Amino acid sequence: xxxxxxxxxxxxxxxxxxxxALEAVNLRINRESDRASMAFPCMICGIRTSLxxxxxxxxTLRKAGIEPVYWTYPREIxxxxxxxxxxxPALSVGGLMRELEFDIDSFLRSG
Ligand SMILES: [Zn+2]
Numbered sequence: 001x002x003x004x005x006x007x008x009x010x011x012x013x014x015x016x017x018x019x020x021a022l023e024a025v026n027l028r029i030n031r032e033s034d035r036a037s038m039a040f041p042c043m044i045c046g047i048r049t050s051l052x053x054x055x056x057x058x059x060t061l062r063k064a065g066i067e068p069v070y071w072t073y074p075r076e077i078x079x080x081x082x083x084x085x086x087x088x089p090a091l092s093v094g095g096l097m098r099e100l101e102f103d104i105d106s107f108l109r110s111g
Contacts, residue, residue, distance in 0.1 A: 008064060012042040012049055019043055027061050027068040
């Protein structure tokens with residue numbers, strides 16, 4: 001089938017079927033949902049497209065030599081509300097800034 005080819009045919013929303021180099025294709029699989037998507041730059045218009053792909057397409061892409069990247073949602077999304085905020089440096093105004101939710105790091109960097 002498509003073993004040992006260096007290009008795959010993809011569907012660009014603007015250009016329709018287009019060839020793209022295998023090495024430019026990113027295959028991403030979400031561990032939680034098992035949903036897969038592929039991202040590729042169109043060789044005709046240059047626009048990067050990300051499309052959901054079926055399990056069958058994942059098998060085909062893997063046979064073509066593309067290693068999927070497995071990803072999960074960042075843990076911070078779930079932990080942000082549970083973990084205490086990082087303590088501020090010991091400054092006399094620290095307590096006040098904490099009250100005001102002041103971003104002291106960017107304040108110090110800009111100052
Ligand atoms: Zn295109």
